[in-house]
Amino acid sequence: MGCLVWGAACNPAPSPHWTADLAIEGATILTMDPSRALYAPGTLLIKDGAILALGPQDSLAGQYVATRRLQAEGQLVLPGLINTHCHAAMVLFRGLADDLALQDWLQFYIWPAEAEFIDSLSVRVGTQLAMAEMIRGGITTFNDMYFYMDEVARAAKAAGMRAVIAEGLLDFPVPGSPNPEQGLARTRRLLEGYQNDPLITVAVGPHAPYSCSSGLLQQADSLARRWEAPLHIHLSETRTELADIARPYGGLSPPAYLDSLGLLGPRTIGAHGVWLSPADIELLAARQVGISHNPESNMKLASGVAPLVALRQAGVKLGLGTDGAASNNNLDLWQEMNTAAKLQKVHLEDPAAMEAYAILLMATRGGAQLLGLDQQVGSLEVGKRADLQIVDLQGPHAHPIYNLYSQVVYALRAGDVRTVIIDGRLVMEDRQLLTLDEASIFRQVDSLAGHIREKLLAP
Numbered sequence: 093m094g095c096l097v098w099g100a101a102c103n104p105a106p107s108p109h110w111t112a113d114l115a116i117e118g119a120t121i122l123t124m125d126p127s128r129a130l131y132a133p134g135t136l137l138i139k140d141g142a143i144l145a146l147g148p149q150d151s152l153a154g155q156y157v158a159t160r161r162l163q164a165e166g167q168l169v170l171p172g173l174i175n176t177h178c179h180a181a182m183v184l185f186r187g188l189a190d191d192l193a194l195q196d197w198l199q200f201y202i203w204p205a206e207a208e209f210i211d212s213l214s215v216r217v218g219t220q221l222a223m224a225e226m227i228r229g230g231i232t233t234f235n236d237m238y239f240y241m242d243e244v245a246r247a248a249k250a251a252g253m254r255a256v257i258a259e260g261l262l263d264f265p266v267p268g269s270p271n272p273e274q275g276l277a278r279t280r281r282l283l284e285g286y287q288n289d290p291l292i293t294v295a296v297g298p299h300a301p302y303s304c305s306s307g308l309l310q311q312a313d314s315l316a317r318r319w320e321a322p323l324h325i326h327l328s329e330t331r332t333e334l335a336d337i338a339r340p341y342g343g344l345s346p347p348a349y350l351d352s353l354g355l356l357g358p359r360t361i362g363a364h365g366v367w368l369s370p371a372d373i374e375l376l377a378a379r380q381v382g383i384s385h386n387p388e389s390n391m392k393l394a395s396g397v398a399p400l401v402a403l404r405q406a407g408v409k410l411g412l413g414t415d416g417a418a419s420n421n422n423l424d425l426w427q428e429m430n431t432a433a434k435l436q437k438v439h440l441e442d443p444a445a446m447e448a449y450a451i452l453l454m455a456t457r458g459g460a461q462l463l464g465l466d467q468q469v470g471s472l473e474v475g476k477r478a479d480l481q482i483v484d485l486q487g488p489h490a491h492p493i494y495n496l497y498s499q500v501v502y503a504l505r506a507g508d509v510r511t512v513i514i515d516g517r518l519v520m521e522d523r524q525l526l527t528l529d530e531a532s533i534f535r536q537v538d539s540l541a542g543h544i545r546e547k548l549l550a551p
């Protein structure tokens with residue numbers, strides 16, 4: 093018998109004596125599993141970091157013992173959100189320079205700031221700040237591309253966060269890698285060092301078709317294939333990129349160009365996908381490429397509006413991302429969900445475009461699928477790792493509730509997230525971060541920002 097919505101528990105063979113490490117009791121549980129199962133009130137049991145059982149509270153009552161119980165009446169349990177594209181440590185440059193043309197922003201602020209201030213220490217503290225913000229907003233997995241990614245991996249493990257990490261590979265010197273060979277060597281070391289890690293997945297990260305030579309793209313691809321690793325790349329982000337690729341490569345679009353080099357496949361994660369023709373969309377679907385949609389960054393940098401509805405109709409895997417905080421300016425996927433839905437509606441002049449369920453799916457199970465992690469996370473199902481958030485439903489903006497998916501996408505917000513569990517471990521409880529020392533992080537970030545301000549903003 094399959095799972096029943098509002099019905100019988102979706103569990104393995106019934107046992108009167110489940111022994112759980114943690115029981116979450118009394119909450120409304122929105123599983124985001126393929127059957128859209130919803131339990132109100134429900135119980136969810138966690139053992140050894142995985143979901144042991146979940147279902148209606150009545151059917152599980154008396155069936156288990158638990159080392160710890162969390163009473164969650166009046167709260168909503170959801171899968172942790174999955175940020176499918178970001179540059180976490182760029183929180184250090186949040187608000188450094190806004191409302192500028194993209195080229196000026198990069199050339200006069202971001203690149204000089206990165207050249208001078210990005211090192212292993214600043215990446216560590218920047219990533220810690222980013223993780224504090226993400227955990228507070230219910231994000232349990234982030235897909236990161238930046239520099240000194242060994243620091244990101246260490247910081248994520250220490251904070252108990254799940255991360256997919258890619259050392260950014262570019263043709264020119266970048267922090268930590270004076271040439272692309274060094275970037276590839278860093279990537280190889282990460283791939284070797286984090287095999288079968290419970291929290292860290294290593295991806296290969298050629299930055300973009302316009303910032304990597306064909307040779308570098310192919311080297312990155314063969315490394316990703318050898319290790320069966322995800323390949324994370326910016327793709328068709330701006331109109332300029334179309335011209336920059338078409339000119340030297342016989343009029344090819346960025347996806348067609350990457351395909352000619354063999355880079356498009358089921359493990360390819362394309363960030364943005366704004367400027368895509370119908371033929372590009374068909375190609376992405378045929379190659380099973382996933383697209384990370386980053387609407388707020390696309391709006392702030394005036395990049396354009398991604399053809400989300402057409403991508404979805406073509407069956408392209410879709411996730412949501414924040415991009416770096418410097419172009420957003422926060423790492424809040426609740427806002428991103430809200431924006432993603434509304435942007436499509438106004439752009440297509442169709443209020444029915446991208447309904448709430450489809451948007452929440454992108455931020456949870458869809459994102460997990462994009463990252464190749466859907467067997468482990470993305471929905472609340474028996475046997476999956478316990479990555480979840482407990483969200484308060486007591487605020488005035490949470491009343492009344494007719495449709496939970498609508499409530500999540502259009503009314504609730506990051507500040508409503510009270511408790512976050514990753515891989516079965518409590519990382520935030522009642523708004524208290526348990527694995528990150530915010531006061532110390534803020535002190536270090538503010539001190540670093542003082543130097544950045546002095547160097548780049550001095551009159």
Ligand SMILES: [Zn+2]
Nearest residue numbers: 326363415416
């Ligand atoms: Zn990006």
